Amino acid sequence: MIQMIYMGIFMQKFLEKFKRKPLLFLLPSASVLLLLFLLFFHSQQDADQAFSKYTSELFRQEISGNTITLHYTLKNPEKYGIENAPISYGQCTTDPELVRSSVDAERTRLRSYNRTSLSKDNRLTYDVLNDYLNSAYDLSPYTLYDEPLAPLTGTQSQLPVILSEYRFYEISDIENYLQLLTKTPEYFRSILNFEHTKSESGLFMASYTADSIIKECRDFVHLKESNYLYSSFVERLDELASTKNSGLTEKQRKAYTRQNSAYIKKYIFPSYEQLISGLSELRNSGKNNNGLCYLPNGRTYYEYLVRSETGSSRSIAELQNLTNAQILSDLTVMQRVLTDDSSSGSSSVTSDIFSSQGTLLSESDPEKILSTLSNKITKDFPPYPQIHTQIKYVQKSMEEYLSPAFYMIPAIDNTSENVIYINKGHITDNLSLFTTFAHEGYPGHLYQNVYYASLHPNPIRCVLNYGGYTEGWATYSEMMSYYFSTLTKEQATIFQRNSSVILGLYALADMGIHYDGWKLADAAAFFHTYGITDDATIEDIYDLIIADPANYLKYYIGYLEFLELKKDAVDKWKDNFTQMRFHKAVLDVGPASFDVIRAYLF
Template structure:
């Protein structure tokens, strides 16, 4: 499983134009008025926290953003403010005459309206949300976000240190939120809680060897005109703040989770909670961007898996008839050079012609600290500021990359033509800034998974081996997707999940238990990858049928990339012709 790190705090849209402003003079050009509305909305939302702002903009003053509060924000179980802000913003949005907008502004209008509508669907489920999910939760993301917090000036250093000082209050609100979940009978399973307890304890025990310390010193070197004495003073202050704020906060969170561990009333899927099935349906829509029902997605998954298994069988039958060795179900790739930057350069060259050209950018590949390997994804891409996409960072987790083929396809997922390429290309199209705050996981992770599958054919594997390896990877993701829907929608028990995987040759009970717990703790996460990927395949089939002989890979890829992150209905509408 792979992920893309984005801003820590969820977007809570707030109406920045009062309802009285809906009576604006329509003699003003509709497009100018609409762009002013989205620009005001962007400024309001990107200023909601210092960490959101800093990861979105390098030069906030160019966007009219100033005096942002230095805070991580707080968790709340009260959905009233979110509901009111969404409703008010929708009212302003609906006051625009969509038919008078340009095609680009209609696209922004449609995506924003879909996002706001989906946010309203979330209101009744405020306490169902789980900020402490394994791998993608706050406890895992916050240290990475802090360790990569860019220093452009000494003011940024001061803001970073202030954020560290805010961690205890932020975690206090997080603990209070988890207590509210417990009171409502919505606390996580005891097994998931134990995983969080162990992760927090491990993090807090790392001491002076923690990567927060080394990364801070590295970033100080990027700030111009800092004297040796200033650097030493900052290092001393930073070490004191981390030891007094971050580590104790993780220990307190671990202790709080230990106290709540056995208060969960449900040790199985979401469908066993009151209205849990409806909540899962919301998660599926939100995380996949697909308008299909859960049952339809189950059918789509089974159909794609059948196609993959048939393709694998055809290769094996052909190999047996010709006497050639296909490598069986296990395919290995041996790279002459396993330097990630060399692999990324090769991938960039190989995807040329299938994808639109991309400007050269700087890439750093960093290793996840050994002590954190068990708690972080195999790899992740740090999304750069939208006004500075020249510098990009990919983290790889060697503890989850067992062979050269996995390294190769993982770098395709995170780099070229995956997340790095996707983000830099989209920024080059100069979209409305508000689009960058509207996250559609099915589109972003679906794209990265889709191109990861393509990368098998860019590797040094022969065609038959590539087919076997790629189709096998697709089938495994399909199994995880079916298990996600089975556990959370159909109510599979652990025993039923074990039986399901054993039907496909996965027999190790502990491995299945681990998968079950991961899916329990992060509902819908696997669907972002798999359903998003399959929706891109379905979209390509539609493009081939519609465009006929004029279809090319590059044309298709450019069309969906130009459209940008959105629900798939909107992507199809604009990429294949409004």
């Protein structure tokens, strides 16, 4: 305040010296305006500091309760004020009221801050966090409707991969990892306790879903010494030993390797056997083998789930209309291309559709494909930091139980090291490989994560899960990649639109099964109308949708919402629209609901 007063006096003397009478007349009001501005500036500064302190505390709280989350989020937690965090997987909560009151308390804390007093960046963080907490609050009464175990995406599938990629930056990481293995039985008991509570509430999974998970667990245990948790541990030790000043001796490496082997046998395999036994006991306790709408308040739960998973605020009916319109558009474009091709007399596009997709693209080397994609995006996507990417492959014996590909999100303070896993069991041709690397790599997950991290966002943003944004962006990237390939424009159009149609059909099936009450026969009739007649394939799709509601919608509805945003951008920005401007705008906002993104774009 003293500095502000002296600044006003100095200005007054300066003006008097030069005899500028009109300015002297205005000076009192100018001083008041300056004083008000500086008071506002300091008030905003205080508000921003308080809000940043709050989000930092929330960030530390959220990631400290789970060793996996902490280690995967931060390479150097001590720089964020986190030290001596307990070693734990966390626990499955079975009390909806506890979840609801916890979320509501956090909303109250957030709303104690005056949003209008915050900077633009902090207002964005406020809006995203508020949106996230509102969604969590809506879902909280349905805590027991959630499912930690599901084919492809459940804990039993993902935990081994997560453990195998647990990086050893220093010796203490090895010791924390080994200690974490000892906590696995306790964690799996909490999952089984959750499943027992679901069963008592009439919410246990379908019997055939339980059978699928039991088989997966048995196959995992039967791997024995060939399990990748053995080999990956040795590889991570070797990687640490090769770094400068690691301090890891040969004697320690051998001792840690023996300890890891003993712990896998003592803690990991018995945990999976415990899961097998528990699920076998509960197998026939489920009351519903069909969609969520057959459960009490199931349709309402599905509405909230879809909103949370996709980030879209549209009603189910609106999403169905949007999906049907896109499918019609895709089929119309495909028909036009095929008609034009037939009229030309060449029929090259038509013949390519019925040939192996592997013959369409000659390149099969992952490194070269990634390099090609990274070069292709420079024109229409903002620049990103230089990084290193490692390609790994899913162990053959586990190919059946894992996704076709997945990107391991790096720590926010170590984004230069990235890993993409490829599942050869699900990717059988070069075109699929190319588009998969676009989805997982450039300009998909890897690019989006690395670019966003380079903006140094508020750390709390990095722990909020917006699957509709992340998977929608990756699907949008995958669709664009057909036109980055060596395919002709006509070929690219046919294959891209066909891929979009298939995803759209899965999305309609998801909504039909869980909201409209389709049973297997209804789903089969639906797919038959689109020429998909293999009943075994349809049953597999049906089972996956039953086990993991709204999972397909993250990809497809997220993708459609990006297309809708682009249409709005073209309409509003007119001649100022460019691909680069649009991509930078949505990437700069970062993972959020599409209502929030739209508010900050337009």
